[in-house]
Amino acid sequence: MVSSSFHQEGDYLPPPSFQSYEEIKRARDKETREIAKHSWQLNEAHDKWVLETTALAVKHVKSERGTAPAHFVFFLMGSAGRKEQGVFSDQDHGIVFEGKDDIYQEYFLALGAEIREGMAVVGYPRCEGKVMASHPRWCHGKENWKAQIDQWVKEDKWAALRHLLTFIDARPLIGKRKLLKEVKDYVFYLVEEEPYLLTRLSQNISYLHQGVNAFGKLLPDEKGPYAGSLHIKDVGFFPFVHAMRLLAIKEGVHETSTLDRIQKIEEIYPFAEGKENSFKELLKLRADFAEKQNSYNDVHYIPIDELTKTQKQRLKSALKEGKHLFQQTKKLVESGE
Amino acid sequence: MDPMVFMDNLWIMIAFILVILMQGGFILLEAGSTRMKNAGHIAGKTIFTLGIASLIFWAVGYGFIYGDSAGGVIGLSNFFYGDYAFEGEGLSSSVDFIFQLAFAAIALTIAFGGFAERAKLSAYVVFAVLFSAFVYPIVAHWIWGAGWIGELGKQDFAGSTVVHLTGAMGAMAATMLLKPRIGKYNKDGSPNELAGHNQVFTALGVLLLWVGWFGFNAGSTFGVADAFFGFVALNTQLAAAAGAVAALLIGWASLGKADVPTMLNGALAGLVAITASCAFVAPWAAVLIGLIGGLLVFYSMKFFEKQGIDDPIFALSVHGAAGIWGTLSTGFFATPELAEMNGGRAGLFYGGGFTQLGVQFISVVACGVFAFIASYILLLITRGLIGGLRVSEEEEIMGLDMSEHGSYGYPENVTPHSGDTNVHTGA
Numbered sequence: 001m002v003s004s005s006f007h008q009e010g011d012y013l014p015p016p017s018f019q020s021y022e023e024i025k026r027a028r029d030k031e032t033r034e035i036a037k038h039s040w041q042l043n044e045a046h047d048k049w050v051l052e053t054t055a056l057a058v059k060h061v062k063s064e065r066g067t068a069p070a071h072f073v074f075f076l077m078g079s080a081g082r083k084e085q086g087v088f089s090d091q092d093h094g095i096v097f098e099g100k101d102d103i104y105q106e107y108f109l110a111l112g113a114e115i116r117e118g119m120a121v122v123g124y125p126r127c128e129g130k131v132m133a134s135h136p137r138w139c140h141g142k143e144n145w146k147a148q149i150d151q152w153v154k155e156d157k158w159a160a161l162r163h164l165l166t167f168i169d170a171r172p173l174i175g176k177r178k179l180l181k182e183v184k185d186y187v188f189y190l191v192e193e194e195p196y197l198l199t200r201l202s203q204n205i206s207y208l209h210q211g212v213n214a215f216g217k218l219l220p221d222e223k224g225p226y227a228g229s230l231h232i233k234d235v236g237f238f239p240f241v242h243a244m245r246l247l248a249i250k251e252g253v254h255e256t257s258t259l260d261r262i263q264k265i266e267e268i269y270p271f272a273e274g275k276e277n278s279f280k281e282l283l284k285l286r287a288d289f290a291e292k293q294n295s296y297n298d299v300h301y302i303p304i305d306e307l308t309k310t311q312k313q314r315l316k317s318a319l320k321e322g323k324h325l326f327q328q329t330k331k332l333v334e335s336g337e
Numbered sequence: 338m339d340p341m342v343f344m345d346n347l348w349i350m351i352a353f354i355l356v357i358l359m360q361g362g363f364i365l366l367e368a369g370s371t372r373m374k375n376a377g378h379i380a381g382k383t384i385f386t387l388g389i390a391s392l393i394f395w396a397v398g399y400g401f402i403y404g405d406s407a408g409g410v411i412g413l414s415n416f417f418y419g420d421y422a423f424e425g426e427g428l429s430s431s432v433d434f435i436f437q438l439a440f441a442a443i444a445l446t447i448a449f450g451g452f453a454e455r456a457k458l459s460a461y462v463v464f465a466v467l468f469s470a471f472v473y474p475i476v477a478h479w480i481w482g483a484g485w486i487g488e489l490g491k492q493d494f495a496g497s498t499v500v501h502l503t504g505a506m507g508a509m510a511a512t513m514l515l516k517p518r519i520g521k522y523n524k525d526g527s528p529n530e531l532a533g534h535n536q537v538f539t540a541l542g543v544l545l546l547w548v549g550w551f552g553f554n555a556g557s558t559f560g561v562a563d564a565f566f567g568f569v570a571l572n573t574q575l576a577a578a579a580g581a582v583a584a585l586l587i588g589w590a591s592l593g594k595a596d597v598p599t600m601l602n603g604a605l606a607g608l609v610a611i612t613a614s615c616a617f618v619a620p621w622a623a624v625l626i627g628l629i630g631g632l633l634v635f636y637s638m639k640f641f642e643k644q645g646i647d648d649p650i651f652a653l654s655v656h657g658a659a660g661i662w663g664t665l666s667t668g669f670f671a672t673p674e675l676a677e678m679n680g681g682r683a684g685l686f687y688g689g690g691f692t693q694l695g696v697q698f699i700s701v702v703a704c705g706v707f708a709f710i711a712s713y714i715l716l717l718i719t720r721g722l723i724g725g726l727r728v729s730e731e732e733e734i735m736g737l738d739m740s741e742h743g744s745y746g747y748p749e750n751v752t753p754h755s756g757d758t759n760v761h762t763g764a
Binding site: 158203204205206207 | 519
């Protein structure tokens with residue numbers, strides 16, 4: 001499992017280097033602008049700032065409620081889990097702890113709430129869908145996590161399975177990462193035992209946004225604040241992300257970044273070969289406009305009119321590759337082979 | 338031009354306009370009976386499928402129905418219709434053509450009732466072409482063209498079988514292949530109520546259909562001679578009235594509450610039922626036919642729901658069950674005088690024996706079975722062509738307004754953030 005470069009295995013929780021969230025924000029803002037154009041460095045930096053925020057939150061909660069009553073792991077999901085964040089990114093995180101919910105959940109929910117508020121100050125907006133460790137859905141003891149996953153699978157509803165897909169992108173940032181690994185292994189075990197679950201997960205992500213029209217022209221927003229800009233998250237990244245996540249589940253791949261997943265997957269499935277170049281192209285395109293992105297919504301869009309002819313060609317090609325990868329993956333998974 | 342001939346043509350032109358206006362009734366009926374997130378889609382699709390039905394009817398549909406019959410099975414001439422000739426008597430062939438076209442479009446709209454809230458837009462496009470070319474025209478040829486059922490003396494004045502049963506069988510094939518909407522049934526098979534979003538629309542839709550039906554039934558006199566259209570209209574009005582009242586009362590008595598959608602379906606069932614028999618029966622029989630239609634639709638709705646068949650617009654009950662009853666009803670109630678005037682024989686209750694009833698029964702079975710099997714096969718072909726008939730789970734939850742068209746019919750009331758799909762995807 002790819003984890004943060006900044007934390008140690010086990011129980012080690014680094015002491016905070018800052019005294020307040022505002023200080024972290026100032027330091028982060030300064031650094032972010034310098035490395036905005038380099039996706040990997042930017043994501044390493046995001047990890048660093050979230051780590052600092054979490055360390056400070058742990059300290060605050062410790063002073064109010066005492067030391068954490070059990071070992072735990074704090075993990076990131078979404079684009080942070082996959083290390084694919086743009087300059088701005090919202091929060092997606094959770095906690096697995098040792099022991100049971102009825103004894104320890106209250107403490108860790110309070111920790112989750114502190115992290116949520118701290119991250120909001122530092123510059124990571126709260127997640128609208130409440131995918132945060134402060135929400136009972138995303139903060140459980142190890143066995144309760146497994147029970148919740150069982151419940152999601154049994155429920156078999158669209159929203160429940162979407163939660164499961166979200167969880168698969170979890171990447172540990174701080175704490176005992178073995179806890180997270182065990183829960184994720186449990187998902188892989190369930191899929192192996194009941195392959196139809198994978199089909200259901202595939203059906204969950206059937207909606208593909210069109211990026212190019214029938215005449216081969218790019219399809220930006222026509223109206224509104226992003227008129228003329230293409231929603232690169234929905235149109236560009238998602239087909240790759242969804243496809244590689246599905247195959248990662250199928251093959252029990254613990255890597256969470258799409259690029260790492262492609263590298264593992266292309267060894268097994270030839271149709272995934274070379275797709276990392278297209279995905280890198282999309283990451284680069286988004287990073288090229290980093291200077292013009294001033295909000296979380298901005299990072300999802302790239303202005304089509306400002307692209308050169310070559311950039312447009314590359315973008316179209318990447319979108320085509322993503323669509324192909326997505327369709328091939330769904331065909332494979334839903335055929336049950 | 339002879340004034341009577343002129344009046345005949347003008348009357349059928351007015352009737353055509355009334356039948357086309359029935360599409361407006363379907364728009365309101367279907368939109369009101371379904372959920373807000375699908376309102377724009379369901380209203381809009383009615384318009385473009387009317388377009389497809391018209392083009393196909395012009396290209397091949399009319400020819401398959403009224404062309405030179407090949408063994409009583411299908412017509413094979415008069416394709417790509419474009420005749421403006423007028424022989425000075427009867428209807429101008431173009432007036433006749435345009436009136437017939439409107440009926441073909443109604444049958445298609447009924448069939449699409451079975452698609453509601455979960456079929457892909459592309460499924461509408463492809464099936465509209467196939468149904469308009471290969472299902473409706475065949476049945477219409479059998480009964481109204483020089484087909485084998487017409488030769489038997491079938492009585493279907495305005496199309497209980499041709500239009501309503503045929504459409505309903507298309508809807509049944511579709512709803513069975515598409516499977517129930519998400520949330521309609523629980524895991525133990527018990528049904529849930531997926532209430533339509535606007536009963537006012539539904540009621541207005543029914544009223545618009547009711548008015549349009551005077552074009553449908555009374556227009557099927559094809560002329561103004563003896564003002565017989567007045568009698569047809571009277572029967573139509575009585576049956577619709579009896580259907581509405583009967584459904585209201587049976588719903589009230591059975592459920593303890595006078596359910597509005599059931600009552601509205603009762604009115605429609607009365608109209609559908611009288612469609613075949615409106616020119617053959619006495620007014621008291623029209624009342625009885627409508628009344629039985631209203632009762633039938635109540636039990637039919639319950640029956641299909643219990644069978645696990647999700648019928649969002651109740652097309653199977655309103656157009657199918659009531660269509661069958663209406664077709665059979667002339668076999669019971671056709672009077673000797675009206676049968677002599679409009680074709681076929683007297684019904685069972687007028688000393689006609691079982692002959693007419695037998696013909697009516699054969700036609701219902703033959704047309705129903707053909708329309709169902711043909712629609713089923715054509716839907717399988719459609720599924721193969723477009724890679725599945727149904728939208729994805731996510732699209733169904735967000736609503737077809739957004740997934741198929743990119744904007745909501747009620748943008749102020751439904752936003753992407755208010756639906757169930759607002760589950761964070763972890764991006």
